[in-house]
Amino acid sequence: MIPVSLSWIAEKVEGTLNTKSVEELQIKGVSTDTRTLQPGDLFIALVGPDHNAHDHLFRALEKGAAAIIVSRPVDCPLPLILVDDTKAALGKLGAAVKQQVNPKTVGITGSSGKTTVKEMVASILSVRGKVLCTKGNYNNDIGVPLTLLRLEKQHEYAVIELGANHLGEIAYTTNLVKPDVATIVNAAASHLEGFGSLFGVARAKSEIFKGLSTNGTAILNSDSQFYSFWEGKTSHLNCLTFSPESGHGDYHAEDIAMGMDGCAEFELVCPTGRAAIRLSIPGTHNVGNALLAAALSMTVGANLEQVQLGLFNMREVSGRLNVKQLSNQIRLLDDTYNANVASVNAAIDLLATFSGNRIFVFGDMAELGEKARYYHEQVGEYAKSKGITSVYSLGVLSQFASDVFKQNGFHFDNKEALVAMLNKNVAYEQQDISILVKGSRSSKMELVVKAIEESPVGKFERRREGIAC
Structure with a gap:
């Protein structure tokens, strides 16, 4: 995280700092979990359905927290910032840090494949510069702002995965991320208890485009049954397509061949030319993921040679095929x-x-x-x-x-x-x-x-x- 003062944090989260004597205290890390809190961190006391971190403030003190953000007055010797909602404060702070660093940002959602696409994009962009990307399952309304808080001055790119299990969650996180380019890998039967139907999944995923500015770019799956629906949601944006199946998108594959190791070789065809691609992870479906990764990466500056190298050098993702x-x-x-x-x-x-x-x-x-x-x-x-x-x-x-x-x-x-x-x-x-x-x-x-x-x-x-x- 970039070093910021407590007074800067109080301003960004719209909170009240309880003492002026520590206004310039520098914070270099944020934690919402006393188990992983590091000395000098700012501790944000989140309130959930089954827990209330306000009950663990003295544990945060013992672990060396420099200050805390709370949503109610508490008896604690640490400097504190009082806010109406600590979860909202976490989001505001993550968004503020992202705005301060201002990396080129890629937003990715989908029912399946989004983590693989994220890793592909990160591998490609790492050929160009310093990349921050989502770790593990930090893709929800808590994990996304925590990911943004990991940004440092040297990060030129951010690749952020956005997940959800109910309507409105991606709308919230994409407005924190404000990506330059965003995509939906696919929409499939997943989290139906929260979304109600397959169309509910497609509608929830489309929320990712709400965070794009009018000069942002949406990358759409032209082979999806929901393509027309998503196209209607992005008519005011720059749009490109990828085609994992039919070969009709702006980014598509020709001459696909599978190796003995299950990894694909193919010709990538895109608006700027062609390139021979060799994947290092198995599965025919990863051809489509690679096409999408190429589209996302090239939208924020990568060239075909960097796409080739990044995809070839990509490391396998634990537990994923x-x-x-x-x-x-x-x-x-x-x-x-x-x-x-x-x-x-x-x-x-x-x-x-x-x-x-x-x-x-x-x-x-x-x-x-x-x-x-x-x-x-x-x-x-x-x-x-x-x-x-x-x-x-x-x-x-x-x-x-x-x-x-x-x-x-x-x-x-x-x-x-x-x-x-x-x-x-x-x-x-x-x-x-x-x-x-x-x-x-x-x-x-x-x-x-x-x-x-x-x-x-x-x-x-x-x-x-x-x-x-």
């Missing part, structure tokens, strides 16, 4: 970060490209509302249509996917039983084996990945050859 070669014969596709119908189908598409025995290990998809059973059955039908060999399900709803496979569908109540059956069924396989593990965060499928890695599956070849393990 990482291919792990357990042995010469067995590969494990770890895509456990989160799941909705679109992202699950994309992972199935990659699994289907491999030869041999293709096993789908599936955990529940969360927050799908009253049609949850239908969406899980739909995933099962899609997997069957793509030639997947078998489904191993874990959870309640995922059983509806494995049921589609009848005798090749297996359902389990715990990961130990699932991994034991997996080991038993592949014990004497003579063909290649590819195992995809996918599910929502609440399913904790990363624990299944760990259990598979630690099981005899990874020692398959030695066991088949009769060598003791």
Whole structure:
């Protein structure tokens, strides 16, 4: 965070500083959690449905907080700024720091793929200069302002991911971020309990364009069923399109070829020319993500050579469709970060490209509302249509996917039983084996990945050859 004075902070959050003697006290960090608070930080006491940080002010004092922001008078020896709403103050402060640093800013939302696109854009722009991007799941109404508060003077670019589970959340965060260019990767069945319907998802995602100025640029998915709706929301803006499927967008791909590692090579076609692209992360769906990343990056100054280099050098994102070669014969596709119908189908598409025995290990998809059973059955039908060999399900709803496979569908109540059956069924396989593990965060499928890695599956070849393990 850039160093700012307490008086500057009080002005920006529209609060009252309780003493003039510390007006010029310099703050270099902000915390909303006493567990991670560093000495000298400003502590903002947030109030939530299940907690009230005003109850932990003396803990903040013990950890070395320099000052606090509160929404009620408190008995505390620390300098304090009194505001009406501490959450609103956090947002105002994040927006003020962003305005002060003034980096070129990219805003990204979508039902799936937004983190991958964010990482692609950050990799491309890092070829040009210093980039700040969203870490982890800091993409909500608390995480976004905390991300903005990490900005420092040397940051030339900010790549901000905006997520939501209810209407109005992205409208709020995009007005803090005020991006120069913004996009919706896609809209799919996700968080339906908060949005009500698939159209509700599309409408909520469209809020990202509210933060763009009239000279800002919107990048639209021309292949989306909601393209016309989003186009209507952006008629006053500069607009470009990307086409992950049809090849008709301003940014599209030609001559797509998949390598043995599942990574794509293709010709990127855009308004300024063409470039040969080689991706370092697997999945056909990442061609579309790369097209979008190129469009976003080039809108804020990147050129084709920087797009090539940034995409080629991009590091894999933990839990997001990482291919792990357990042995010469067995590969494990770890895509456990989160799941909705679109992202699950994309992972199935990659699994289907491999030869041999293709096993789908599936955990529940969360927050799908009253049609949850239908969406899980739909995933099962899609997997069957793509030639997947078998489904191993874990959870309640995922059983509806494995049921589609009848005798090749297996359902389990715990990961130990699932991994034991997996080991038993592949014990004497003579063909290649590819195992995809996918599910929502609440399913904790990363624990299944760990259990598979630690099981005899990874020692398959030695066991088949009769060598003791």
